Amino acid sequence: MKKLAVEWESYEMPSYGMNHSTDKTGIVGGLGVVTDEVLQRISGSVDITGIGASFLRGETLPTFEEIDGYKVIRPVYNATLSDAVKRCAGLFERAGIEFTGVHIRELPMLPFIRDYSLAIPEVKVSGSHDMICSHDWMSILGGYEKSREENTPLIVFLHSLESGRVGGMVHTPLGPREARPGGIFAGSRMIRDIEVLGLKESTVCFTVGTTMVEEVKLVGKSHGVPVKQIEKKLFPIHHGVDIKIFRPINGVEKEYDVLFIGRFAAVKGILELLDAIKMVKALVPDIRVKLIGGGELEPDIRRKIKRSYLEGNVTISTDWIQKEEKVLEINKAKMTIAPSKYEPHGQFDLESSSCGVPCITGTGGFIERVIPGVTGLSCNPFDAKDIAKKVHSLLSDENLREEMGRNARDFVVKNYSWDERAKVYPKIFEIVKSGDLTDLNDLPLTVDLQSTGFL
Structure with missing residues (x-):
């Protein structure tokens, strides 16, 4: 054929x-x-x-x-x-x-x-x-x-x-x-x-x-x-993650309490995240946060860190990181966070979950995947107090973090592996070639949370 x-x-x-x-x-x-x-x-x-x-x-x-x-x-x-x-x-x-x-x-x-x-x-x-x-x-x-x-x-x-x-x-x-x-x-x-x-x-x-x-x-x-x-x-249509690359790495020391990797832009909720970290610092004075990325808000972020007296708590890296470096950075974190206000799909939560590290996510595409309290947490990215509450709840409960991390890895392996998600594309092409688009409704284009067995 x-x-x-x-x-x-x-x-x-x-x-x-x-x-x-x-x-x-x-x-x-x-x-x-x-x-x-x-x-x-x-x-x-x-x-x-x-x-x-x-x-x-x-x-x-x-x-x-x-x-x-x-x-x-x-x-x-x-x-x-x-x-x-x-x-x-x-x-x-x-x-x-x-x-x-x-x-x-x-x-x-x-x-x-x-x-x-x-x-x-x-x-x-x-x-x-x-x-x-x-x-x-x-x-x-x-x-x-x-x-x-x-x-x-x-x-x-x-x-x-x-x-x-x-x-x-x-x-x-x-x-x-x-x-x-x-x-x-x-x-x-x-x-x-x-x-x-x-x-x-x-x-x-x-x-x-x-x-x-x-x-x-x-x-x-x-x-x-x-x-x-x-x-x-x-x-x-939902994307996937390479579960062989993004994986838990044994023996890696947890260097950060919270890790953010993404564009330094208002829609990513990064300014609200810094407000939240300031609140958490009042309860956990030695909280360690790393921000990796770059973008138009970098000067504002640096000024905010200084004004909020967070220089000893928050480090910034604007260096481009390769895939294996990203995997290592995620494994060094107790939790990751993506408090986006606008997120069509999002990838960081899948990568973090695949590494067995729970992620706190905002809105958009993230909502379609997270099972709050089981595979991660959802936050209101417009409310720094809610972000702070979610960060502190995970930071203060090591058993919960570890359980969520295991669940997140299991969830992603069973539902979001690229090896499985990619299989739908040749089927899409066959249907488009046939001319009957109604057959697309029968394809597993997205992951139905109700059918995953995690709810």
Whole structure:
């Protein structure tokens, strides 16, 4: 039986670099993690051509590579920025989306769109693809153009949305809502329009959980896409974690009471976390906290630590850490924390749980996985007092921490291993090829907590 041929477009594609290193590069965030984890597991059953960016984090990457049984191509599109804007305008017009030009604040993103997204249709391979998968706004314009040229089904994966990434939307226990009036229109209009184009013009659209399904509906409706049209093609899908890499390590000394790894941004709840740590310090004067990450709030965080007299309690590392380093850091912690106010899926809780370390999580995708009091704890990320209460409750009960850690590891191994989660992708491709999207409802796209046996 002939393999299905799928073009997988992701700005972040794994690479061994120009020097053919033994360690993978080209993976910056969750988009690269998902691409790497899924493709290495399905390349034996699906003929994958990956299309990635040729320049990432200051590094030029090879034009062509073979990785884990699939091909990776990194194209270049030679055109002026003026020509790129005209091409974008034509694509928006074709999709029935009004394009009023590029705002001055959007000028820095034009080279990015030209050099990656508009380069995607330049890739010509022998034979045809059965379908195209475009991941997030970075790939959508190029994927849309190519799918129309080749009359090929277009699968769009929305891992997050612009208005949420910039703080216009938040996730609450009751679902997504605007963080402020007009928040649903926050951020770059051009990026929002690209996301809407992907939702509107795709054959089928996936997003990273049930919370994000509701957010995509809200954003799509506010941008003129009928809800009924969205509901016919929008499906949630959960990611996984590599349970062999992220694992408990025996004999590692607990150096931190609390560990945070993530972007230093307001939506991650890191300022509220520092307020909470100040409260806990009144009860546990020698509490030890480590923050690993980077981002726009770094200066504010350093000032807050100093003003709150937490210099002796909180350490910051902004160095990029590789996967094995991350595993070790997690194992050094008594607990981890991710008090996000906006979190489409989240990965840190899965990684921590897989290492047998309980995690305190905020809202969004985290709520879809945590079983409070069994595999971890949920906190109100908008309330520093609640965060402090949850941190202190785990810090003061070693037996509870250890029990939760064992439960968390067991839960993730049984339900969120990438070896199992990745198996759904070839089935998705087969259904899209058949044309009957209703069959997607029969796939285990997400993990149903009621059926896990942990409730």
